[in-house]
Amino acid sequence: MKLDKKDLLLYGVTDSHYLNGRKLCELVEEAILGGATMIQIREKEMSHEEFKQEALEVQEVCQKYHVPLLINDDVKLCKEIDADGVHIGQDDLDLKETRKLLGEDKIIGVSAHNMKEAKKAYEDGADYLGVGAIFSTQTKNDAQDVSMNTLNEICQKVDIPVVAIGGINQVNVLEFMGINLDGVAIVSSIFGSEDIQKASSLLKDKIQRIVSNKMPTCLTIAGSDSSGGAGIQADLKTMLANRVYAMSVIAALTAQNTTGVDAIYDVDASFVASQMDSVFTDIYPMAVKIGMVSQKEVILAISEKLKQYHARNIVVDPVMVATSGAKLISDEAIDTLKENLFPLATVLTPNIPEAEVLSGLKINNEKEMLEAAKYIGDHYHCAVLLKGGHQINDANDLLYKEEKYQWFKGKRINNNNTHGTGCTLSSAIASYLARGENLENAVKKAKDYISGALAAMLDLGQGQGPMDHGYVLDKKD
Numbered sequence: 001m002k003l004d005k006k007d008l009l010l011y012g013v014t015d016s017h018y019l020n021g022r023k024l025c026e027l028v029e030e031a032i033l034g035g036a037t038m039i040q041i042r043e044k045e046m047s048h049e050e051f052k053q054e055a056l057e058v059q060e061v062c063q064k065y066h067v068p069l070l071i072n073d074d075v076k077l078c079k080e081i082d083a084d085g086v087h088i089g090q091d092d093l094d095l096k097e098t099r100k101l102l103g104e105d106k107i108i109g110v111s112a113h114n115m116k117e118a119k120k121a122y123e124d125g126a127d128y129l130g131v132g133a134i135f136s137t138q139t140k141n142d143a144q145d146v147s148m149n150t151l152n153e154i155c156q157k158v159d160i161p162v163v164a165i166g167g168i169n170q171v172n173v174l175e176f177m178g179i180n181l182d183g184v185a186i187v188s189s190i191f192g193s194e195d196i197q198k199a200s201s202l203l204k205d206k207i208q209r210i211v212s213n214k215m216p217t218c219l220t221i222a223g224s225d226s227s228g229g230a231g232i233q234a235d236l237k238t239m240l241a242n243r244v245y246a247m248s249v250i251a252a253l254t255a256q257n258t259t260g261v262d263a264i265y266d267v268d269a270s271f272v273a274s275q276m277d278s279v280f281t282d283i284y285p286m287a288v289k290i291g292m293v294s295q296k297e298v299i300l301a302i303s304e305k306l307k308q309y310h311a312r313n314i315v316v317d318p319v320m321v322a323t324s325g326a327k328l329i330s331d332e333a334i335d336t337l338k339e340n341l342f343p344l345a346t347v348l349t350p351n352i353p354e355a356e357v358l359s360g361l362k363i364n365n366e367k368e369m370l371e372a373a374k375y376i377g378d379h380y381h382c383a384v385l386l387k388g389g390h391q392i393n394d395a396n397d398l399l400y401k402e403e404k405y406q407w408f409k410g411k412r413i414n415n416n417n418t419h420g421t422g423c424t425l426s427s428a429i430a431s432y433l434a435r436g437e438n439l440e441n442a443v444k445k446a447k448d449y450i451s452g453a454l455a456a457m458l459d460l461g462q463g464q465g466p467m468d469h470g471y472v473l474d475k476k477d
């Protein structure tokens, strides 16, 4: 039997610690009834004869439901009972040797912990890769940790199916959203469950949606702008216009229009946390933009939740003052931002006045922009996009990342309606990160988008009006 990559979707790996006096074949049957698409038996502490007896019983169940059965490590046993294949680790038998012994018709899976091992396994003829441990796991205490980035890179660059393994459960399985994998291999969250069938069914449902999803997902955590040009409203419009699915966690409400901010109503930190739980445990965002967060407790809650859910592609717009001049954050909160949120950021996007506050430097020209960006990036260990919308003549933005500078040039558009420019730019960057672009390309595309939105010359309101976020839709007329 050759491997059909659909068989990897929910790959149940057994562990006799979870038997509780029951037979392994019964547990496997429950897992298959719940939706397991492939089974591996993995017994580290059994005699060959015992293992063989158990394997034969499991094989009968697997054959009944046409589910492939693989044996962990034991090539001899695989041959003896004519199982569908083996899974081998880096320290077990050599892959080429295993292929010689088993022939082309058997499935051989290989564990990989990094790109080098993954490429070698591919070259030597592995049928699939098991990449992990992604999360910490009790099943295997010597397991090496593999980052989500490494997993993603292996999925993109190595041309054989990939399953993730290691500590995957009902909640963290959602973190694979946007990673191009073929399935998940699971021990405890299937075989250690009270109801194996139900647990398998829930996991299958989640992983199925993730594997087949084509829509990038993006979250904004920010303040509401009643006039719709900045904050949450600008973010959602921007994300839609840049073709990602947009979600929002509202961290503050403002009574605001194009002439100014009339009132601010803070949202409770615990309610911000609840919103984040609701989002992250259902539609996991592939990028997160953070805008106006005015209170210390709210910032602390946000950073805790971002860590808990291992959020990635985090764009932090350190909103301090609205374009209209109103202060949007307390001084105490600025310190909390620096300490708790900046270290989690993929990129920070201060405007010139914000960069002055964060660096303590005056910025009057492009040379001083370089100095301030470097100071902030080196200080907070993240990339910095210092926006050139204020004071300095051209609308040139500066990216400082890992000691390198890159300018994103923009012609200054003679448009006084710049309400929400910062919100819009950071949301567009998050959208392109969610779409899988690297930071440099995401900034370039976001800059093109905002230039177009300004050039559309919408003119609403009595003050500094909003941009036309939907200008890209005109092309479809």
Ligand SMILES: Nc1ncnc2c1ncn2[C@@H]1O[C@H](COP(=O)(O)OP(=O)(O)O)[C@@H](O)[C@H]1O
Binding pocket: 323, 350, 351, 352, 387, 388, 389, 390, 395, 396, 397, 410, 411, 412, 413, 414, 415, 418, 420, 421, 422, 423, 425, 447, 450, 451, 454
């Ligand atoms: N008049 C303008 N013409 C062209 N681009 C602009 C103009 N004003 C702002 N931008 C661009 O909009 C983005 C947001 O910048 P900025 O207005 O400085 O941020 P903020 O809204 O946080 O103050 C940047 O890419 C900046 O270059």
Ligand SMILES: Cc1ncc(COP(=O)(O)O)c(N)n1
Binding pocket: 222, 223, 224, 225, 230, 231, 232, 254, 256, 291, 292, 319, 321, 322, 323, 418, 419, 420, 421, 422, 423, 424
């Ligand atoms: C709720 C809210 N959040 C952020 C901004 C900043 O606006 P800008 O993008 O112009 O800096 C704003 N005016 N209101």
Ligand SMILES: [Mg+2]
Binding pocket: 322, 323, 389, 418, 419, 420, 421, 422
């Ligand atoms: Mg602005």
